[in-house]
Amino acid sequence: MSTFADPIPQEARGWFARAEAWLDARGKGAWIAAMVLSFIFFWPVGLALLAYMIWSKKMFKSRCCPKRSFGSTARSSGNTAFDAYKADTLRRLEDEQIAFESFLERLREAKDKAEFDRFMDERAKSGTETETQNA
DSSP states (O other): TTTTOOOGGGGGSOHHHHHHHHHHHHOOOHHHHHEEEHHHHHOHHHHHHHHHHHTTOOOSSOOOOOOOOOOOGGGGSSSHHHHHHHHHHHHHHHHHHHHHHHHHHHHHHHHHHHHHHHHHHHHHHHHHHHHHHOO
């Protein structure tokens, strides 16, 4: 094994670091199983393990579906015709997204106005009813 891959030899690591590396190699399910078993056998250890998992963000990592990076869209393919087509398509999609977002904003504004108008009509209606009852 190369010294670049593992700067600290396995023997020099503490038992906690070796256990952590072992659990990391097996994924989130191993961490959860270790936490559940430690709660069953000795609850303070389970609580400490849960706190460590939350603090180190091991509980919220998703190894099963890595996030895609969209940085590759700016990379050139080497074919100028394809790069021009890709740039045109991306620009068109961005324009469509902007148009769709403005459409949604107009819909929200129309809905808000309709709800406000309905509220004002009901308020005016109830105000005239109470005036006629008081008279």
